[in-house]
Structures are given as structure tokens and as C-alpha cells.
Amino acid sequence: MELRHIRAFLAVARRGSFTRAAEELLITQPALSRTVAQLEEVLGVELVDRSARRIGLTGPGQEFLPHAEQIIAALDRGIAAVRKDLAVRLGFSWLLPDPWAQRAMSGFEADVGSSVTLVRCDDLLQALRERAVDVALVRGPIRHAPKTARAVHLYDETRVAVCSESNALAHRERLNWTEVPSWPLVVNTRSGTTGPWSFPPGEGPEQVIETGNFDEWLESVAANRGIGVVPEVARRRISHRAVRFLPLTGAPSSPVHLVHLPGHRGHLLDRFLEAAVAAAAP
Structure with a gap:
């Protein structure tokens, strides 16, 4: 049994759908189905009831759920403990959007235990290339970005x-x-x-x-x-x-994106992106 098995099971239980859980985990639906099936094979029981339109948990699945949640919660606390001095460097060129910035930073810091360092840059994408920032808040069109860069759309401004x-x-x-x-x-x-x-x-x-x-x-x-x-x-x-x-x-309207390089700062940056998207929701 690996952590990916437990995270896959929790995503399916939380979303009630293999499709939505796969989107959350950024993997394909067949890959997610295989991962959950592997976990069931290791445990020797069926955890997910696939017979209904909305995916549910079997009796063993409901019994296993709180234990799985405790495992991941304990792991996240351990990660937060060793990363308490780490910070995500958020690059911006002028006037961070409000109240998004305050919500995103406070939500991330409360959930993860790490902090956000604000870095003002005139050329955000160049700062990203040079790894002077971990993620850049880019307003308007994203021009001349690194080929491998990924963008997460937050919302549009008037x-x-x-x-x-x-x-x-x-x-x-x-x-x-x-x-x-x-x-x-x-x-x-x-x-x-x-x-x-x-x-x-x-x-x-x-x-x-x-x-x-x-x-x-x-x-x-x-x-x-x-x-x-x-x-x-x-x-x-x-x-x-x-x-x-x-x-x-x-x-x-003018779009607002968070631009980052995949693989850089790994799980820590993923958690910040989750907090940022949640803060942008109406």
C-alpha cells in the first residue's frame, strides 16, 4: 500500500465521482480507477460501490475512510512541521488584487503552516525563469512565457x-x-x-x-x-x-493568472495553488 492509493481513495470518497476525483488529482480516470482497484486488492475488500449512478462507499469503505483521513492528516502535519520555515515566493508587479491576496495567503498559511513571501518584480516571467520567484501573478495576456510554464486562471478584472x-x-x-x-x-x-x-x-x-x-x-x-x-x-x-x-x-475583461514552472517546489506550491483558487471562488 502506498500513499497514492490512500489519496486516490479519499478523492473518490470526497468527490463521489471518479471523473471529478481524477480532475482534482490531475490524473486520467483510468489511472485513478486502477489505483483504487489496487488498494482494494491489497486490502482484500471492495471499498467503492460502483453500481449506482453516484459513486458511494461500501461498508468496509465507510469503515476505512476515517482511518485513511487520519493517515493523510498526520502526514500533512508532519510535512508542515518540517516546512514551517519554508515560504512560497509570490511575484507581483503592482497592487495585489484584494481581497483575493489576503484570503489566499491566510488560507495557505493556516492550512499548511508555511508562509508566503511577496516579491515585487517589473519583469515577472523573467523572475520566474531565474527562479527568483516560485509563482507569478500575471494580469492580462501571458506573453513570452517559458515554454514549460503552466497558468492557472483565477478570475477576470474589469x-x-x-x-x-x-x-x-x-x-x-x-x-x-x-x-x-x-x-x-x-x-x-x-x-x-x-x-x-x-x-x-x-x-x-x-x-x-x-x-x-x-x-x-x-x-x-x-x-x-x-x-x-x-x-x-x-x-x-x-x-x-x-x-x-x-x-x-x-x-x-482582463484575466488574472498564476504562472509557475511544473515540478518546482512540488507539493508546497500545489497547496498554494489550491488555496489561491479557493480564494478566487465567488
Whole structure:
């Protein structure tokens, strides 16, 4: 009997479905079925009742369940004890989403016992390549990622427009997405969510002002070099007297992903990803 057998059995018992349990464990359904069958062969009893539409547990399965849960819980406590000084390094370029960040970090730290270290980076994907971070929070399209990188979608953010107080748009109540290309667009080329790539070929802004990080982007907008487009969280979190935020109608939402390299930090990073996805749920 191996730990994978017990984890497979617990996933099936928890999900009540081989399909959903296989998705949770990131393995194929046939592989999961074989693993549970191997456990039943070792024990000499059937644990899972496969005769009904919804998978259930047999009598021996129900009796074995609390013991299996105790085994995995004890193992997780032991892992947490030796990993208490380990931390997952979360890279971000500006303004972590709220309340997602607080929920994800507190949930992970409470369940696992390890901590989350926040690392601000202008070039998140390069930091990931260099292993300066374990996982990167990437807003907008994922461009120039390592070939082996994997992305976990969290949710989508609403976009808003930003302009200088001295800009003619400052007195408008709102801006339509189709109007954006008619204005000079200030773009954060490293971690920005909106740029020429956000529009169909030939329909993007005629003039683009490139900046290398969020602070340069914000001050360029404040100096009226052009307008910007940013996730709505900026309107709630940024206090800058020289800029004005405008609702942006008709704009596509901006995706938020966690990007990581498979195999790096193993189980610890898997647990953080689980906490992150749970925190993003409505």
C-alpha cells in the first residue's frame, strides 16, 4: 500500500465521482480507477460501490475512510512541521488584487503552516525563469512565457480608463472602449494589461508611449503624455491628485493568472495553488 492509493481513495470518497476525483488529482480516470482497484486488492475488500449512478462507499469503505483521513492528516502535519520555515515566493508587479491576496495567503498559511513571501518584480516571467520567484501573478495576456510554464486562471478584472486632470477627458463621465485607440496610449510594456496587443491588427492606437514599470506608467499618465487603461482595482487603491479614473464601457475583461514552472517546489506550491483558487471562488 502506498500513499497514492490512500489519496486516490479519499478523492473518490470526497468527490463521489471518479471523473471529478481524477480532475482534482490531475490524473486520467483510468489511472485513478486502477489505483483504487489496487488498494482494494491489497486490502482484500471492495471499498467503492460502483453500481449506482453516484459513486458511494461500501461498508468496509465507510469503515476505512476515517482511518485513511487520519493517515493523510498526520502526514500533512508532519510535512508542515518540517516546512514551517519554508515560504512560497509570490511575484507581483503592482497592487495585489484584494481581497483575493489576503484570503489566499491566510488560507495557505493556516492550512499548511508555511508562509508566503511577496516579491515585487517589473519583469515577472523573467523572475520566474531565474527562479527568483516560485509563482507569478500575471494580469492580462501571458506573453513570452517559458515554454514549460503552466497558468492557472483565477478570475477576470474589469477595466477602467485613466487620464490626467488636465486632459480633455477629465470632464467626461465615461469612455467607450472603441474610443481608446483615438488617444495616445501609455503602455507598461513589462506588466501592463492593455496595449497594442489588446486590439485587432490595424485597429490599435496610432500613438503609443512605452514605459517600463507601473510607477513610470502612472506618472506618464499624470503628466498628460496620454491615457491609460488598467484593472478597476487601481481606482480603489491609488490616490493621485493628478489623475482621474473613468468607467470604461464595452471593454473586454482582463484575466488574472498564476504562472509557475511544473515540478518546482512540488507539493508546497500545489497547496498554494489550491488555496489561491479557493480564494478566487465567488
